[in-house]
Amino acid sequence: MFKMLAKGISVDMFVGICDFEYLNKQTVVVNVTAWGKPKFKAESINDCLDYSKVCALVHSWTNRKHVDLVETLLQELIEFVFADQRIEVVDIEVLKPDVIKHTDHVGVGAYITREEFENKTY
Numbered sequence: 001m002f003k004m005l006a007k008g009i010s011v012d013m014f015v016g017i018c019d020f021e022y023l024n025k026q027t028v029v030v031n032v033t034a035w036g037k038p039k040f041k042a043e044s045i046n047d048c049l050d051y052s053k054v055c056a057l058v059h060s061w062t063n064r065k066h067v068d069l070v071e072t073l074l075q076e077l078i079e080f081v082f083a084d085q086r087i088e089v090v091d092i093e094v095l096k097p098d099v100i101k102h103t104d105h106v107g108v109g110a111y112i113t114r115e116e117f118e119n120k121t122y
Contacts, residue, residue: 001088004049006032009058014066015073016099022066029095029105030058032077036087054081070094074108082117089113
């Protein structure tokens with residue numbers, strides 16, 4: 001099985017439920033690892049598990065309206081990655097490195113198989 005990595009994708013955006021999180025954009029960092037079965041010998045980018053699409057989605061968040069929950073972003077990423085039918089498993093983190101002092105980051109993550117995704121059992 002092949003592994004697609006997109007780690008440390010950062011974007012400044014409005015996110016969070018605290019009053020101060022509505023005032024200024026904050027950095028969100030996303031890590032995505034996806035396992036799948038693309039064509040064995042890739043001849044074009046269409047044969048690959050394309051990490052640039054994940055990066056583009058995350059970077060587009062800088063222009064969106066305020067999002068209350070990082071869980072919303074996580075769910076969006078899960079659905080986006082599993083739209084590629086070749087993906088079997090995803091491991092995703094959505095992190096806020098600057099929101100709580102004296103922490104490296106806080107956030108949410110999920111490790112989900114396609115079966116769990118399709119059956120909504122995650």
